[in-house]
Amino acid sequence: MKTQTLKLWLCALVCVALVTVFVRCTKKTVSPVVDQPVESAAGNKKTNAVTFVHPGILNTQASLDYIANQANNNDADRLAAYQKVLDYCNTHSPSNGYKATIQVASSAGTQDETNFKGDALLSYALALRWAKTGNAAYATTVKQILDGWANAFQSITVVGTNPNPNQGSLEAAWAAPTFAAAAEIIKYYQTAGGQTGGxxxxxxxxxxxxxxxxxxxxxxxxxxYHNNWVVSQGYAKMAIGIFLDSQAVYDSGVTLVKTVIPEIIATDGSMNGEICGHNDYTHFQYSLTGITYAANLAAIQFADYSIYTASSSRLLTGYQYQYKLIKGTVSPSCSVSGSPSNPIWPGIEIADRRFHTTETSYIRNLQAPYGLPGNDVGFLGWTSYTHHNVP
Structure with missing residues (x-):
């Protein structure tokens, strides 16, 4: 009996083993193909199901908590920087000029441009104010602005003398990241008291x-044009990709920015194509600021510092060249009107937080705290409040 029982047990074990092998083989032949990790713009392996950081357009939950806590506890430097936000909020109101078609001009601004980009900036400034105070009225006004433009907007037309038919592309690239940055805060941020933007x-x-x-x-x-236009395009697509949770849109923006960096900034840091191409000390700072903001987005999203280091840290070389321009140790290859230090664009605040070299610190300290340079409405400002000495 023992021998027969042993044989029965052995037979059962063999059957189980055979069934197991059969089942495993069957599952292997019918199971769906699993997507392999893909290379991100950062060069890191990650799956196709990418999770973006929200809020994650220049600010995060942690950074907004940090600056709100400092300001609300009367940190003198943070309050001085926050005052720049208040100054804008207290001197501007929603345009209520939400239109289906806005008119823009190539050389001179229009009222539609002022309304469009000004409302984007106001929505962002008010979002920062809400994040600090928790006052729901500010979030309500931000949503009024965002809803107004989102519901009304359909198209952009270019007007004026000798219009560039592509001007609408640049205006859209300037406004979109600021609108998106405001919306990210209202959609995702929670105040210290637990309030949301609704x-x-x-x-x-x-x-x-x-x-x-x-x-x-x-x-x-x-x-x-191999200049600040493409920088703005790339930065805008990165910001839009974050809000849409679209890896493809985000990655295409990263590629644009990395491609154009060595085309704008020479190996010695000079940017004569921007400076002499426009005969001013403004447009080269558009490029530096746009690249810096794009680099900051990538750092937030994937701890990706590759835009900062792209082309042998060409961005830092560009700021070093700006320092030399201000100190008068280099000159562009043309006669340029104006001063290289008037005004300084707020991208320097984020750049100095990253690089913190003698050159970037010198430039940063010239005009800090930063609001909007010369009331220019191209790029969002207030970076001294949001980024100076923020971990």
């Missing part, structure tokens, strides 16, 4: 449609 699914859907119109109809069609 962003609804309907608002989210309409705002995404608005960003897609700007991207698909204008930003994607930006001509490659």
């Amino acid at each position: 962003w609804t699914a309907a608002e989210d859907s309409q705002f995404k449609s608005f960003l897609n119109k700007l991207k698909d109809n204008y930003i994607n069609n930006t001509p490659n």
